[in-house]
Amino acid sequence: MVEEERQPRILVVEDEEAIAEGLAFNLERKLYEVEIVPDGHQALERVEQERFDLIVLDVRLPGIDGFEVCGRLRRDGNLTPILMLTARSQPDDVIFGLKSGADDYVVKPFNLAELLARVEVLLRRQRWTGSVVGEDEDSARWSFGDYWVDFGSWQAKTRDGVRELSRKEVAVMKIFAEKPNQVISRRQLLVHVWDLPNHPNTRVVDNVIVALRKAFEENAWRPRHIHSVRGVGYRFVP
DSSP states (O other), X not given: OOGGGSOOEEEEEOSOHHHHHHHHHHXXXXXXXXXXXXXXXXXXXXXXXXXXXXXXXXXXXXXSOHHHHHHHHHHTTOOOOEEEEESOOOHHHHHHHHHTTOSEEEESSOOHHHHHHHHHHHHXXXXXXXXXXXXXXXXXXXXXXXXXXXXXXXXXXXXXXEEEXXXXXXXXXXXXXXXTTSEEEHHHHHHHTTOOTTOSOTHHHHHHHHHHHHHHXXXXXXXXXXXXXXXXXXXXXX
């Protein structure tokens, strides 16, 4: 089944049962598949085990808070869209959440229609990223050096063997494949992969590059394929 034929899958990470169940009920009315977990540890486990299209993440969680969950996912190269949900309303908390890697931020008590609209926007960006990958027309493998990437299955031969790349990793590799030996700015990647032309923080791009170097470079400090262009972005050499 191709990606567009299935219902979007949303992970709700919320320890207040009434809020979690209310969110799940209203999201399921929109024909989304919803799973609920009550804490940060279980959230990290489920994201490791399954692919989700969106994470609705409360900040005030037992054990590991939402900021830490978000930060860990981004450091691991997981760029599933994250909508942070919290009672905190201080500007510094909003800034910290976005710098941790969240894509959007809603403060409790929230307006349900607004939250659902924000969910729809984030899912639309995610579907757009899938079109960048080109699942239908680019099923052939692209080979470079000792490695390859299959843009249809998201499988890749990496230093650790054949494994599945994340959606954002595949999208970045698709752009590299289309523009070999060309300088590609971080801003270009934000526009074409994340649909965030005015995002002030390019760290999300760098996190994916780190993950791709771990996958395809023998020595990340002396890369053969993914080269940094100081102050601009990256150049991919097949």
